[in-house]
Amino acid sequence: MFTGIIETLGRVVAIEKDQSNVHFTVESTITHELKIDQSVAHNGCCLTVVKIEGDTYVVTAIQETLDKTNLGEWEVGAKVNLERCMLLGARLDGHMVQGHVDTTATCISVEDLDGSWKYTFRYDFDQPTVAKGSITVNGVSLTVVDSEKGLFSVCIIPYTHEHTNFHTFQPGTKVNLEFDIIGKYVARLMEMQKA
Missing domain, CATH: 2.40.30.20 (Elongation Factor Tu (Ef-tu); domain 3)
Structure with a gap:
């Protein structure tokens, strides 16, 4: 984990x-x-x-x-x-991440917000995001800002911009996504109830 x-x-x-x-x-x-x-x-x-x-x-x-x-x-x-890997008993500063990439996404825009950056990504995978929910992009635990079907955005503070590979992203950059594990289980349970 x-x-x-x-x-x-x-x-x-x-x-x-x-x-x-x-x-x-x-x-x-x-x-x-x-x-x-x-x-x-x-x-x-x-x-x-x-x-x-x-x-x-x-x-x-x-x-x-x-x-x-x-x-x-x-x-x-x-x-x-x-x-x-996280240490058992240590603080969980981000969210629970398995290290199991669900799919990739493509960066479609990078917006400079004068002190922070907004990145928007498009993906083709049957898993929703939730505004103010968690998402992992290239291993970085982030909060979803905008959420639409197959599209979401996140905002990055200067520290994250400098200390991760987010500063290398531009439109067309392919990134790894891991969706929130709780959300994945909820979606799966709802899918099973429909069957």
Whole structure:
């Protein structure tokens, strides 16, 4: 489990294809605190550390992960939002995040609000958002501002803009989405009642 509070930005320094899998080598300031077999969220996608060397570590994405996330679009030099698993008994500053990406969305606009930024995203997935509800975008726990079918917006404070990869987003940027787990269960229960 994660919280959606990003610890640091990592940088992809190498990409190696291995049959249908892809190994990503990531450089980060938290590498020295990681261990083999540890789960780390990368743009909200939970991946397992398989190798550590100096200030870099390696994670592997299988085809299923590449198909459902934006990892297949990563290039060497890409900035990646990183978060280690939450500690049991610690404060939950964001919201409960599983690290299981539901779908991707496309940024359709970035609005400078003179001290904050408003980002609007479009997605094609049968899960609603709720105004003032929680959403995870590239692993960042955020509050939904505007909510329509297949469309939502979030507002970003300067700290989040600087310390996550949101500052790299522009119209056309593909991001990972994880919808609120409680909302997903409610939607599923309502769907089952209709059947």
